[in-house]
Amino acid sequence: MTYYAELSPPPRTIMTPGPVEADPRVLRALSYPILGQFDPAFTELMNDTMGMLRALFRTSNQWAYPVDGTSRSGIEAVLTSLVSPGDRVLIPIYGRFGYLLQEIAERCGADVAVLEKAWGTVFDPEEVIAAIRASRPKLLAMVHGETSTGRLQPLADIGSACREYGVLFVVDAVATIGGVPVETDAWHIDAVIGGTQKCLSVPSGMAPVTYNERAERVLLARKKIERGLQGSVDSPLTGMHDGPAIRSNYLDLSQLQDYWSPARLNHHTEMTSMLYGLREGLRIALAEGLEARFGRHRLNEKALSAGLSAMGVTLYGDPACKLPVVTCVDIPDGIDGESVRSMLLRRFGIEIAGSFGPLKGKIWRIGTMGYSCSQKNVLHLLGAFEAVLTRHGMKLHTGAALQAALDVYENTEV
Incomplete structure (x- = not known):
């Protein structure tokens, strides 16, 4: 019979771009007793988490909640929910994680146009705005903090231009949320994806996201198709109308928001302990x-x-x-x-x-x-x-x- 030693990971000082050391208070929260996902005490924790995420993302959006999975699950959930096959998507790339956005968008069937910048630099916002004018994409996706090169992309002017030209603006803020200002509303960002394992000091396993009514209209139009309903749900955004149903079930934001709504429509079994950890990490950040x-x-x-x-x-x-x-x-x-x-x-x-x-x-x-x-x-x-x-x-x-x-x-x- 094989015997295994008790788990005892060696102590480390982790100074990588992620994961990082978890706050001891978060680790303690992860050990708390399990609650049922529809227990009123647990749904109250869900409400707390949404409220704290709005403060962290600096937004008044109704929708701010975690996708269960690593940060990449949040990126995939946002892009697979917003991008239909054939949609024009513009992705400015200045490091490794811009290429990840490109790959995911291509897997969604998008018509992807890329701008590339030498690694170690970022884009002048006017370069991106000129590309928006030229290609008129449905959606622009950018990395805020590129950990592969250690660079930070200015976003405010780009968001304003996206709003002017009717383009959805999606931002990967996995590396920056909780450590660098992310001004969702002020920068006119339509959807933002964060991460737990970096500046929030929570173990990897959840991807906080937030999105506004402009993005939600796209979700609801695709949800209508999914359910086989008749009629049209046209959007004032350029070139946006009913599109094919969202291909993923697990990463379908239109279903996830039903789960996080007061209706609590069952979608999956929530990651109870991870939500405890995320809530505590958010509490610590806001208390600081x-x-x-x-x-x-x-x-x-x-x-x-x-x-x-x-x-x-x-x-x-x-x-x-x-x-x-x-x-x-x-x-x-x-x-x-x-x-x-x-x-x-x-x-x-x-x-x-x-x-x-x-x-x-x-x-x-x-x-x-x-x-x-x-x-x-x-x-x-x-x-x-x-x-x-x-x-x-x-x-x-x-x-x-x-x-x-x-x-x-x-x-x-x-």
Whole structure:
């Protein structure tokens, strides 16, 4: 008979772009007793969660709830629910996750047009607006914070143009929600997808989404077709009318919103414990205060960047559009990047990330997100990083990194 040891994951300091360390209060919430999904106590938790998500997304939308599944389930739910075969979809790409949006849209049967930008930069909003005028898509999908390159895309002017030209604007805010401002209403975003495992410090397993009445009209038109009803539900949005039924059952937002409505129409068995964790993560974020939380992320990024620069390594990408929650570092010539990552993990219990595609083997990516975004972690990482790089034969400004980071902490008002 085979015997297995009791589960005991090793303690880690996780400084990747996700997942990150879960807040201990979230882990405690995950252990609470199970409630039935239609128990009044549980449906009240559902209502609480929707209200807190509206505050987090900074929206007055009726619909703000989690899709059960990882962040990608939220992206797929939004795109499969809004995009019909043959719809024109515009996707500006400046990193790996823009290509993910392209792939999902193509799987929906969309006629996809892409704009591409060199990795390490972002789009000038006017470039995107010019493409909107030229192609007149039904939907524009963009990544807000691109973790593969550590860059942040400005969105406000793009959203205004989408509204002017009758285009649905969908944003992947998986990496930014809870750590960087996401102004759903002010930026005229029609649908936003967030993630739990990054700046919210909740385990992966839910994808918070929100969408407005413009998006809902598309859902309801497709729902009518699905049910075989007669008549037309035309939308004032350019080129939008009744389309084919939504192909997915599980990721059908029109059914999910019925489940999250007061009617509580049964769709699936809700992930009880994950909802506890999400609710607690949202409570923690709102209790800290969003502006204070954004400030904490900026402060630790500033200290980390100052320390790395003082150490003598080079930061990757255009600093004008740096993502505050991910810092990318060029791997120096002659240094084995994977060996450095392995030693950090093995000797110090610190995990940082490599990258993808054209940046594979060329940069390290260091996350300062959520519960992992702390002075303790930044100082621990800088000291360990200096030691490991020295061990790998790199000549550094020994001791300068920690002093530069301490200068930031001691001289920055919070």
